[in-house]
Every structure is written in structure tokens, then in C-alpha cells.
Amino acid sequence: MSTTIATARMQALNAGDVASTHLAECLAVDFATLLRAVAPALPAASIQRMHEAAGKGITQRMALTAALLRKAGQGDVQHWRAYPSDTVRGWACYLIGSDTHATLADKLQAMRPLADDPHFGVREWAWLALRSDIVAAPLEALALLHPWTQQRSPYLRRFACEALRPRGVWATHIALFKQHPEHVLPLLEVLADDPERYVQDSLGNWLNDAGKSQPDWVRAVCTRWRSTHDSVANTYIRKRALRSL
Known part of the structure; x- marks a missing residue:
């Protein structure tokens, strides 16, 4: 409409x-x-x-x-x-x-x-x-953005996740993270129990993106998180991550 x-x-x-x-x-x-x-x-x-x-x-x-x-x-x-x-x-x-x-x-x-x-x-x-710069140097971007996950602002925490998404509707894909999403796992772990839905949505989408190339890896992460991150926030993130797997 x-x-x-x-x-x-x-x-x-x-x-x-x-x-x-x-x-x-x-x-x-x-x-x-x-x-x-x-x-x-x-x-x-x-x-x-x-x-x-x-x-x-x-x-x-x-x-x-x-x-x-x-x-x-x-x-x-x-x-x-x-x-x-x-x-x-x-x-x-x-x-x-x-x-x-x-x-x-x-x-x-x-x-x-x-x-x-x-x-x-x-x-x-x-x-x-900044996507073209991030695509050109994904590991450098990952290192630079990791501290953003500790920021008080949920907008900055989300940025750290969203900017590194393997795929995107309007964005060039990051080939390295499509094939090897494990590189980003330390950053994702920091956000695994984030209290803000805005950040949770981004993290769930990140994992859902990764699942299109590496579904077994995403399932394994979510299975482990079920016992290591047993929070309401992580339950929501896991559901969003697995929604199309």
C-alpha cells in the first residue's frame, strides 16, 4: 500500500x-x-x-x-x-x-x-x-569496532554489529564473514545478552545473514548460547537468528 x-x-x-x-x-x-x-x-x-x-x-x-x-x-x-x-x-x-x-x-x-x-x-x-572501506578491510574494521560494543549508547553498540553484517539489502557483501563468520564471534558474544531490542534485532539479523552461507555454524552457536546465555534477550536473538534455517 x-x-x-x-x-x-x-x-x-x-x-x-x-x-x-x-x-x-x-x-x-x-x-x-x-x-x-x-x-x-x-x-x-x-x-x-x-x-x-x-x-x-x-x-x-x-x-x-x-x-x-x-x-x-x-x-x-x-x-x-x-x-x-x-x-x-x-x-x-x-x-x-x-x-x-x-x-x-x-x-x-x-x-x-x-x-x-x-x-x-x-x-x-x-x-x-563506510561499507566499501569495511568490505576492503573487514578484519581491521572488526578490531576497530569491537570497543564500540562496550559503549553506553545502544546506537553505537548496534552500529558495531550492523556495519559488519555479512550481507545486506542495500550493502555490498563481506565475503570473508560470509564464509568465515567465526572471525566476528568475539564481538557477537559481547552483545549476546544486550538489553536493547534495537541491538538484539541487529545481532539476530547478523546471524541470520551468516546462516545463508554457514547454517551449521549458526545452529551450533545458538545451541551453545542456549546454555551459556540463557536470558530473555538471547532467547529472542536466537529465534531471530534461526527464523529462516
Whole structure:
């Protein structure tokens, strides 16, 4: 069933004045109109490129926006982080992710406030914007993200898990973790009894992803956890992990 967005609401979204409240609003934002509103000094050719990209996937348009802003000398992450629009804050994520002069450790440090953003969409853009770096160096990413599992914020704990998922609907797969998910087990163990449903969902999805390539390994982990992590949280995680096995 399609979701109808009122004209005034759509205008506010495209002006960058408000954040989206659900995925349909996220996907409905007109990037060219939003760019014109929040970056009026951007060359007309850049706006035209965004118009021409209207039919492309949203992750491609996010990356293109970051490239256009950087090329125009408007790549200040702090500036775009301050906007009420979650889409614009997402552009900040992609500016961080596409910085060719920064290491993965630098990018993760810069991304941390956005990974902890109050908006669900920005938190997703935060890890998606770093996905290519993580795919290129999965073990380095794993080592860097392990300490995030100890953070007070459930958003940061979830980020550590979500960013390393072997598969993803909008994300490039991590071949190493598809074939050898055991590399990530020490990180998963830390989250095995996490009290937050937001983190539990991510961990269950991680294991479900792994089960598509290594079902016996996932079953073995869940069987062991039944005795070593006998909590309400872990029961939920195991059920989610095994839902398609």
C-alpha cells in the first residue's frame, strides 16, 4: 500500500526544514530540490546532474551528492551535520566515507556522532557510507569496532554489529564473514545478552545473514548460547537468528 505525503509536508522535506518520520518520506525526498534549497551556491550543472540521477538508487544519489558538494568546495562535514533534515545529515555521512585522505580509523572517529544520531535514517547512512572501506578491510574494521560494543549508547553498540553484517539489502557483501563468520564471534558474544531490542534485532539479523552461507555454524552457536546465555534477550536473538534455517 502506497503512502501519500501531504504537499506541505513534502515541501518541508525538500526544503531541508524537517526530518523524515518513516522510510517512505526518506525515499520521497527530491535530492535536486533539496540541494538547491540548502546549497544555493552550488553550480547549476551540479543541480542538473542530480536531476538526471533521479532514477538511480538512493545510495547512489547519496554518494553523488557528497561528490558534488566536495567538488564545489562545500564538503564541510560539520556544516551539513547541523541540519534538521536527516537526508542532509546523511550527506555528511557520505562526505566522511568518501574522504580519500582519511584512514578507516579516522572515518570511524568522525562518523561516531552520526552513528549515534537520534534519527534512524542517519544511523543507517552512517554505516552504509563506510561499507566499501569495511568490505576492503573487514578484519581491521572488526578490531576497530569491537570497543564500540562496550559503549553506553545502544546506537553505537548496534552500529558495531550492523556495519559488519555479512550481507545486506542495500550493502555490498563481506565475503570473508560470509564464509568465515567465526572471525566476528568475539564481538557477537559481547552483545549476546544486550538489553536493547534495537541491538538484539541487529545481532539476530547478523546471524541470520551468516546462516545463508554457514547454517551449521549458526545452529551450533545458538545451541551453545542456549546454555551459556540463557536470558530473555538471547532467547529472542536466537529465534531471530534461526527464523529462516
